[in-house]
Structures are given as C-alpha cells and as structure tokens.
Amino acid sequence: MKKIQLAPSILSADFLRLESEIESVRSVADWLHIDVMDGHYVPNITFGPDVVKKLKPCGIPLDVHLMISEPSRWVERFISSGAEILTIHVEADLHIHRTLSLIKELGAKAGVSLNPSTPVGLLENIIDITDLVLVMSVNPGFGGQKFIPRCLDKISAIREMAEKRNPALVIEVDGGIDPSTAGAVCQAGADMLVAGNAIFGKTDRIQAAKDILESALKNI
Ligand code: DX5
Ligand code: ZN
Numbered sequence: 001m002k003k004i005q006l007a008p009s010i011l012s013a014d015f016l017r018l019e020s021e022i023e024s025v026r027s028v029a030d031w032l033h034i035d036v037m038d039g040h041y042v043p044n045i046t047f048g049p050d051v052v053k054k055l056k057p058c059g060i061p062l063d064v065h066l067m068i069s070e071p072s073r074w075v076e077r078f079i080s081s082g083a084e085i086l087t088i089h090v091e092a093d094l095h096i097h098r099t100l101s102l103i104k105e106l107g108a109k110a111g112v113s114l115n116p117s118t119p120v121g122l123l124e125n126i127i128d129i130t131d132l133v134l135v136m137s138v139n140p141g142f143g144g145q146k147f148i149p150r151c152l153d154k155i156s157a158i159r160e161m162a163e164k165r166n167p168a169l170v171i172e173v174d175g176g177i178d179p180s181t182a183g184a185v186c187q188a189g190a191d192m193l194v195a196g197n198a199i200f201g202k203t204d205r206i207q208a209a210k211d212i213l214e215s216a217l218k219n220i
Helices: 015-028 049-058 075-081 096-105 151-165 182-188 205-218
Strands: 005-008 032-037 062-067 085-089 109-114 132-136 170-174 192-195
Touching: 005 015, 005 032, 005 205, 015 049, 015 205, 032 049, 049 062, 049 075, 062 109, 075 085, 075 096, 085 096, 085 132, 096 109, 132 151, 151 170, 151 182, 182 192, 182 205, 192 205
Parallel strands: 005 192, 032 062, 062 085, 085 109, 109 132, 132 170, 170 192
Antiparallel strands: none
16 A cells, blocks of 8 residues: 655744654654745745754754745755755746756755646656655645645646656645545645644644544545
8 A cells, every 4th residue: 555654844833842842743753844934935934944954863854845935045055954855846946957956966855846826737847857746735834724625636637747757756745734635635646744733733743643644544
C-alpha cells in the first residue's frame, strides 16, 4: 500500500514554546513544515533563515515553504541554514527552471508550489526536474482556513503527469487538511499531508495526527 506521510506546520504552534511544541509532534512528524512569509508575496510575515537554523538541531527534516517574492535571492541562505526540502512558488519566480536547478545543485530537494488559481499546466516543462509539488488547498498566508475542493482535480492531474514523467514525484497538499479532507486528497494522489491547525489546535497532537492518517489510509 502507498505510504502517506505527515508534515505538521509550526505556523499553528505556540511560538513562545516552540521547542516543546516540536517535541509534542516528533513521533508523528515525517517532516516539519515551516511557512516563510514576507508580507509582500502573501499578506503575512513569519520566519527567516535564522529561525530555520535554530530549528535544524531538532533532527526532523525541515520542509521549508517559501511564500516570498523573488525566492531565488534566498535559496542559498535557507539551504545553508538547514532546509532539506525547499519549496518555491511558481507564481513568484520568472525563472523557475533555473531556481529549481539551483536548489538541487545546493543539495536540497526542490519543491514547487501552485496557488489555488494556478493551472497545473505550468508544471509541464519542470516536472522532470522537480522532487515535490506542493498543491495549495487554501490561499497562502494564514493557518486555519477552509479547504478548497477544486484542488482535488489538480492533484489527480499532477499524479497523472507524474506517472509518465516523474514517478518518484512527491505530491504534498497544504491548507485545511484534517480528518474530513485527508481521505479525498490521498485518493486523488497526494502522499504528503501538511497540517497546522488540525494538529497544533488540538491538545492531544498524537491522536490528532492518527485521526488524519487513519482517514487518509481508508481512502487509498
Ligand atoms: C498557509 C500555509 C500552511 C498552513 C496550513 O499559507 O502554507 O502551511 O500552516 O495551515 P492549516 O493546516 O491550519 O490550514
Ligand atoms: Zn505551507
């Protein structure tokens, strides 16, 4: 059976107690999802490379999602700070092929993200050099938003493209993932689930993660 993995998003964690918040998800986190926002590409500001550097010793692979304009200017800093997976937005970079190649050259996994309104066709000429596609199932900027079901068809279309061109491609879904939506996204072809509010918004994080994975596995 296909493996479904989980990337808790620290955007919904208590920033004052980040260390213990990370400990509370360690046993269920395949990756730790870190949302970097610049107040320009998205209407919110979060963390920079120095925070990534502080998180690095936790030992969980850092899945860094750059929601910033001109991401190519920052790729080197985030990778040297400890990003193992670095995802940039296709809408934010005029030379996405060059930036994805740079990420790989610098030794990280290269991810590309699509906003809800962005067509899947933009992946056509880069899917073979991409390790991961991050499908946004909310408009980026904030945790705790409502899942946009239209992304399901996009996930299926990306999985179909990947089967022909890049079978190892990871499809990650981000936004509004909880036990009521995880099943449908995995059925459509996702294999990595980001969850912020549905994990850090609950007191029992382990149970919350189990509930998401159980619902995901029921549908594949
Ligand atoms: C939104 C971020 C997400 C966010 C998801 O812009 O990219 O990673 O943390 O949060 P939930 O799971 O609460 O929708
Ligand atoms: Zn994210």
